[in-house]
Amino acid sequence: MSKFHQLIFICTVAILSLFLRLGNTQPNTVEILCQKSFFTPNTIEVKKAEPVRLILKSVDVTHGFAIDDFEIAREIPAGPPTTIEFTPDRAGEFPFYCVVRCGKNHLKMRGTLIVR
Numbered sequence: 001m002s003k004f005h006q007l008i009f010i011c012t013v014a015i016l017s018l019f020l021r022l023g024n025t026q027p028n029t030v031e032i033l034c035q036k037s038f039f040t041p042n043t044i045e046v047k048k049a050e051p052v053r054l055i056l057k058s059v060d061v062t063h064g065f066a067i068d069d070f071e072i073a074r075e076i077p078a079g080p081p082t083t084i085e086f087t088p089d090r091a092g093e094f095p096f097y098c099v100v101r102c103g104k105n106h107l108k109m110r111g112t113l114i115v116r
């Protein structure tokens with residue numbers, strides 16, 4: 001291999017490894033629809049120690065979203081989506097639920113975050 005080809009080879013490897021690293025730091029994105037009185041999906045599965053981005057969109061009234069175990073509690077107004085980012089530091093099953101009284105079945109608005 002000539003010096004020129006060696007240089008091309010090294011540059012290609014460097015660029016590819018950079019792209020792979022960037023890919024790995026992208027948060028795991030989950031879109032969640034909020035409507036009276038449920039979340040869709042109501043079971044979310046993510047991986048421990050990997051960043052998670054939840055994009056919550058309410059299609060009717062203001063809802064809420066809380067996961068006590070990860071100290072998350074946010075209002076989800078109707079309209080543009082609300083983004084919540086966190087990195088689960090432990091595995092298990094953690095309940096999430098609505099924290100805004102959104103209607104008579106508000107207390108049924110719950111789901112489960114599974115961290116593997």
Ligand SMILES: [Cu+2]
Binds near residue numbers: 063098102103106107
């Ligand atoms: Cu509610």
